[in-house]
Amino acid sequence: MKISKEVKTGILVVVGIFLFIFGFHYLKGQNLFEDSNVYYTEFDYNALTTSSLVTIKGNSVGKIRDIAYDYKTGKTKVAFFINGELKFSKNSVVRMYEAGLMGGNAIALITAEDGDIAKSGDFLKSEVEEGLVASLSKNFSGLSGQLDAALISADTLMVNLNRLIVDDSDKGLKSTMNEFKETLKSFKNTSNNLNRVITKNDENIAITLERFKAASTDLSVMAKQLKDTNIGSTVESLNGTLGSLNTLLTTIKKGEGSLGKLMKDEALYNNMEGATKELEALLKDIKLHPKRYFRILSKKEIPYKEEKTN
Structure with a gap:
């Protein structure tokens, strides 16, 4: 089928009109599709x-x-x-x-x-x-006023700072800086003196450190030896001995056994005290009158007389 030129021209005109309308609305922000x-x-x-x-x-x-x-x-x-x-x-x-x-x-x-x-x-x-x-x-006037106030505060701060710097009194910044300078000088001198002391005693410090190192080594060896020793058995034996001693003291406290009876039985204590006094008197009499007890020294019997005590 052959399309005539007139039909082709008409189709192109219709398509052109449609594209024109579409583009016009598209430029206006409207999409036809x-x-x-x-x-x-x-x-x-x-x-x-x-x-x-x-x-x-x-x-x-x-x-x-x-x-x-x-x-x-x-x-x-x-x-x-x-x-x-x-x-x-x-x-x-x-x-x-x-x-x-x-x-x-x-x-x-x-x-x-x-x-x-x-x-x-x-x-x-x-x-x-x-x-x-x-x-x-709208707020520019308010911002301007705040800016003016900020500038005034900054100016006041700079004036006060300038006064502090220029102030030559004892409380001024110059005096404070001078004192700080003198402090730094003193610290520097102290540091120099300390360096000189360390330099002069460098050898002694080295010897001291070596001795400390040797002592630390010996201490370490001693600690190792103590660790290797069976301390547990020693402590256990000591605990047993203390237990036995505690039992003995408990027995004595209860009055059991000879030592316990001696401490608890007052009659036995009194008898022993009387015997001790008589023995003391006998020894004293022997010392004063030996002929009374040794016949070889005297054929005459000397009777015993108890001495009066004041």
Whole structure:
């Protein structure tokens, strides 16, 4: 089938018109192949363009379609497209905000939790967020006053610091620095003296360290010998001896055995004390009258007389 030139020309014209319409709407921010809904709002003044974005939580979801001034109300009406997949309440608010210092303005959709789902063609409420430049401009006077106060404080600080440096009194910085300088000199002299003492006694210090090293070695050997010795058996034997001694002392304390009876039996103690006294008297009498006990020295018997004690 042969297509005539007229048909080809007509097809090219239709395609060209379609591309023109598509490109025109694309430049306006509308994609003919994308499912989108149009919504309306209004502002007291216009700071938007047809290329301004529509965002939600920082994400681009559409673009502004048309901006027109209403001569009756004195407000700017804005029509904008939003992707049809986005569902939100018709009680949501359209907020105009400053996208950046050089990025122009945009509108953001602040969704609401209540209300019916918005439909294409609905009118949404609007608000304006104060931008960074406007905020700085409004607060510039306050910032200027704070800056003046900061400069005055800095000037006062520098004046006080200058007075402290120039002050020649005992409490001044110069006096303090001089005292610190003298302290450093004294410390330096002490350090030099200490170095001289160490230098002069270097040999003695070395000998002392060697002796300390030898003593440490001997101590280590002695500790090793003590470790190798069977101290456990010695301690065990000592414990046995102490146990026996404890048993003996317990027996004596109870009055058992000869030594225990001697300590506990008062009659035996008294008899021994009397015997001791009689033995003492006998020895004393023998010493005073030996002839009484040794017949060889005297044939005459000398009777025993107990001496009177005062």
